Amino acid sequence: MSIVLVVLGVVLVVGYLWYVSIIKRRNAMQEAFSGIDVQLKKRADLIPNILKIAAKFMAHERELLEEVTRLRSEVLQAADAKADQETRFALEQQLESKMGSLLVSVENYPELKSQENMLAAQHAYADVEEHISAARRSYNAANRGLRDSIQVFPGNIIASIAGVTAMPFFEASSADRAPVDANQYLG
Amino acid sequence: MIIPLLNSLGALNLLRFRPKQAPVNDSPISDELRAVIEERIKPGLDQLEAQRQHYFEQYEKREKVLKYFAFPAALVFGGVQLANLHLFEALLYPLLALLFVNHWVNKPARDYIAHYKSSVLPILVKLYGDFTYAPKSEFDPELDSRFKVVPRFERWSSEDAIKGKLDDIGFEFCELHLKVKTKDSTRTVFKGGMISLTMPFEFGAHVIMHKDKGALGNLFARGALTHQTVALENPNFEARYEVRANDQQLARYILSPAMMERLIALDDLFRENVQGSGLMCEFVGNTALLMLPYSGNLMEPTDIHTSAYELEKLPLIAQEIALLSGVVEQLKLDYMATRKLAMRQLSQGTLSK
Numbered sequence: 001m002s003i004v005l006v007v008l009g010v011v012l013v014v015g016y017l018w019y020v021s022i023i024k025r026r027n028a029m030q031e032a033f034s035g036i037d038v039q040l041k042k043r044a045d046l047i048p049n050i051l052k053i054a055a056k057f058m059a060h061e062r063e064l065l066e067e068v069t070r071l072r073s074e075v076l077q078a079a080d081a082k083a084d085q086e087t088r089f090a091l092e093q094q095l096e097s098k099m100g101s102l103l104v105s106v107e108n109y110p111e112l113k114s115q116e117n118m119l120a121a122q123h124a125y126a127d128v129e130e131h132i133s134a135a136r137r138s139y140n141a142a143n144r145g146l147r148d149s150i151q152v153f154p155g156n157i158i159a160s161i162a163g164v165t166a167m168p169f170f171e172a173s174s175a176d177r178a179p180v181d182a183n184q185y186l187g
Numbered sequence: 188m189i190i191p192l193l194n195s196l197g198a199l200n201l202l203r204f205r206p207k208q209a210p211v212n213d214s215p216i217s218d219e220l221r222a223v224i225e226e227r228i229k230p231g232l233d234q235l236e237a238q239r240q241h242y243f244e245q246y247e248k249r250e251k252v253l254k255y256f257a258f259p260a261a262l263v264f265g266g267v268q269l270a271n272l273h274l275f276e277a278l279l280y281p282l283l284a285l286l287f288v289n290h291w292v293n294k295p296a297r298d299y300i301a302h303y304k305s306s307v308l309p310i311l312v313k314l315y316g317d318f319t320y321a322p323k324s325e326f327d328p329e330l331d332s333r334f335k336v337v338p339r340f341e342r343w344s345s346e347d348a349i350k351g352k353l354d355d356i357g358f359e360f361c362e363l364h365l366k367v368k369t370k371d372s373t374r375t376v377f378k379g380g381m382i383s384l385t386m387p388f389e390f391g392a393h394v395i396m397h398k399d400k401g402a403l404g405n406l407f408a409r410g411a412l413t414h415q416t417v418a419l420e421n422p423n424f425e426a427r428y429e430v431r432a433n434d435q436q437l438a439r440y441i442l443s444p445a446m447m448e449r450l451i452a453l454d455d456l457f458r459e460n461v462q463g464s465g466l467m468c469e470f471v472g473n474t475a476l477l478m479l480p481y482s483g484n485l486m487e488p489t490d491i492h493t494s495a496y497e498l499e500k501l502p503l504i505a506q507e508i509a510l511l512s513g514v515v516e517q518l519k520l521d522y523m524a525t526r527k528l529a530m531r532q533l534s535q536g537t538l539s540k
Contacts, residue, residue, distance in 0.1 A: 032435065032436070035436050049533055120529040121529070121533065122529075124529040127526035127527060130526070134436050134437070134443070141418050141435070145418075
C-alpha cells in the first residue's frame with residue numbers, strides 16, 4: 001500500500017512539474033509573440049518619416065505613396081481594434097511588400113537616393129526589419145519549445161487537460177517564396 | 188615536482204630565441220606595403236642593425252657564461268648531490284639555477300625584439316587605419332569579472348597592443364596569456380588574442396558565445412546560472428558554440444543568420460592562419476569582446492640572430508595585422524553601427540532638414 005502511495009506521489013509530482021513547464025513555455029511563446037507586435041509598431045511609426053522624405057522627390061510615385069499610407073492606417077486600426085491574427089498579419093504582409101516596392105523605386109531617383117535623410121531612413125528601416133526578423137525567430141523558437149513539451153507523452157495528456165495548444169510557426173508567404181522576377185524591377 | 192618544473196621550463200620558452208627556419212610567405216606584397224617598407228622602414232635599418240649588434244654582443248657574452256660556467260657548475264653540483272643520494276636536490280637546484288641564468292642570458296634578445304617592434308610595428312599598423320602600437324597593453328586585471336568569456340585568472344601577461352578607431356568603432360587588440368595557480372605551479376587558462384570593439388551604441392542585451400563543451404560542460408560554463416540558452420537555427424553554429432543571453436529577441440537580433448555565418452568564417456580563418464582553437468564572443472553594454480585562442484605567437488618580426496636588413500617576415504606581420512583589423516568589416520559590425528545610429532537620429536528627430 002505504501003509503495004502504491006509513493007508511486008502515486010511521484011507520478012503527481014512529475015505531472016505537476018511537467019504542467020508547470022508547459023505553462024512557462026506557453027507564456028514564453030506569448031511573450032515572444034507580443035515582441036513581434038512591438039517591432040511591427042516601431043515599423044509603422046517609422047513609415048511616415050520615410051514617406052515625408054520620399055514625397056519631396058517621388059512625384060510620379062503618388063499612387064504607391066498613397067497605397068503605403070492607406071495600408072499603414074489599416075494596420076494601426078487592426079492593432080487598436082485587436083483584430084484576429086490572420087487579418088493583422090495579412091495587412092502587415094501587404095505593407096511590408098509595398099514598402100519593399102517603395103524602397104526599390106527610390107533607386108530610380110538619383111537625387112533622392114543620395115540624400116542623407118533618405119539614406120538614414122533606409123538604414124533605420126533595415127534595422128527595424130532586422131528586429132522584426134529576430135522577433136519572429138524568437139517566437140518560432142519559443143513555439144518549438146512549447147510544441148516539444150506538448151507533443152511528447154505525458155505532455156500531450158496534460159496539455160489537452162489544461163487546454164494548451166501551440167500556435168502556427170511564422171512562415172514566409174507564398175509570394176515571398178516565389179522566385180524573384182528581375183524584369184519586374186529592371187523594367 | 189618534476190612535472191611542474193618541466194611546465195615551468197616550457198612556460199619560459201627556452202628555445203624561443205634560437206634561430207628558426209624562415210616562415211613560408213606565399214602572399215603577394217601590396218604596392219602600399221612595398222612603398223611603406225622602402226620609404227619609412229628601410230631608412231631606419233642602419234640604426235636598428237647597430238642596436239642588434241650591440242645587444243648580440245651582450246647576448247653572446249652571457250651565453251658563454253651559461254655554457255662554460257653555469258652549465259658545468261650545475262652538472263658538478265648535481266653529481267655531488269647524486270653521489271650523496273640526494274636525488275631531489277640533484278635535479279631541483281641545478282634546474283632552478285639554469286632557468287634563472289637562461290632568463291638572464293636571453294634578456295638582451297628580449298630587449299632587442301621589444302626595440303625592433305617599437306620601431307617597425309607602429310609604422311605597419313598605420314597602413315590599416317588610425318592605429319597605434321605598443322609592446323605592452325594597459326590590461327584590466329578585473330577583466331574576468333566584467334566578461335564571462337574571459338576565464339578566471341590569477342596571473343597575466345600581455346604584449347603587442349594595437350589601439351585605434353575604425354569609423355566610429357573603437358578597436359583594441361592585445362596578445363594575452365592568462366594563468367591560474369595550481370598546487371605546485373601555474374596552469375594556462377588562455378593563450379591567444381583579445382579584440383575589444385567599442386561600438387557607438389548599446390547592444391541592449393548581454394549575449395555570451397562560448398565554445399560548445401557538450402551538455403554537461405555547458406552547464407558549468409560561466410553565465411550558465413544567470414542567462415538562458417538561446418537555441419539558434421544554424422546547425423553548424425549550434426554544433427560549435429553555446430549561446431546564452433538575458434534577452435532572447437535581442438540575442439537573435441545580434442546573432443542574425445548572416446552574422447552566424449560570418450562568425451563561423453572568422454573562426455575558420457583564425458584556425459587556418461594562426462592555429463586557432465575556436466573563437467568566443469561576448470556582447471555587453473557597448474562592447475563586443477572576441478577571445479581568439481591560438482597556439483602561435485603573432486607579430487614576431489625577427490630574432491637576435493637575424494640581421495635587421497632581412498625583412499622577409501614583414502609581409503607576414505602585415506597579413507596578421509590585416510586579419511585582426513579586418514574583424515570589424517568581416518562581421519559587418521560597421522554596418523550594424525550605421526543602422527543603429529540612423530535609427531537613433533530618426534527617433535531623436537536630429538536628421539538634417
